[in-house]
Amino acid sequence: MSAATAPGRVRGRAAAATPIMASRPSLRESMPGREPVTMTVHYRHDDRFDAALTCVISLAQGRQRPVRRKDLIMAAVASPSTAPAKAEAKLLRFALKQDAIGSGANGLVYLAAAAIFGSMFGLPAAMLVPVGAFLVAFAGFLLYLASRPAVNRAAVITVMAVNVAWVIASAEVLIAGWFPLTGLGIALVIAQAVVVAGFAGLQFAGLRKS
Incomplete structure (x- = not known):
């Protein structure tokens, strides 16, 4: 093959390839009257996000109207992530778990040494x-509640009501003199009331943040 014929063949191949490249329609030609849309979707598993994403895809396919930037912003706002929700409920879960530990330990001691506590505290x-x-059953319920992906607000309100009732009952025991409490018994009732009131306060603060 000579040097004179090689460039001719190269030019011939380039010329033959040109119609193939030109025959491909561009995105603008395949969608007349519409501007091409580029979307970047950060997917997280969420039912509301699935619905919003379906709406955006249907809009992009031209089933309703062309996609606008406003549509994408609204879809992003309508799909909150579950991670911030877990972060916001961190204080609430902490309060529930601490309450569960305290209630469970107290309940086990009462069951194991009821007679000893009866004579020691009156x-x-x-x-x-x-x-x-x-208390043991209550602790199990608290742990179950704290382990759920989304903490049930109504259940937390019920837990707070039980804690408030415990504090009120403790005050009634001290004021009305229902039992012949010893000095240690009075200290135990006061200490438990203070701790339970603290749990209720933490749960209320966590519920407001979540």
Whole structure:
């Protein structure tokens, strides 16, 4: 092959390739009267996001009207992530877990040493056993509530109501003298009331933030 014929063949191949490239329609030609749209979607699993994404895709395919920047912004706003929700509920989950630890430990001690506590604190053992069983069950419910992906607000309000009722009952025990409490018994009732009131306060603060 000579040097004179090689460029001719190269030019011939380039010329033959030109019609193939020119025959491909551009995006603007395939969508007459519409501007091409470029979308970047950051996907997170969320039902509302799925609905918003479906709406955007249907708009992009021309089923309703051309996609505008306003549509994309509205779709992004309509799909909040679950990660910020978990971060906002961090204080609430912490309060529920601490309440569960305190209630569970207290309940187990009541069940294991009801007779000893009865003589030491002046509280009847017949009352400490059912109270201990309730506290253990209550602790399990708190742990279950704190482990859920979305904390149930109505359940948290119920937990706060139980804690407030405990504080009120503790005050009634001290004021009305329902039981012949010893000095240690009075200190125990006051300490428990203060701790439970603190749990209720933390749960209220966490509920407001979540």
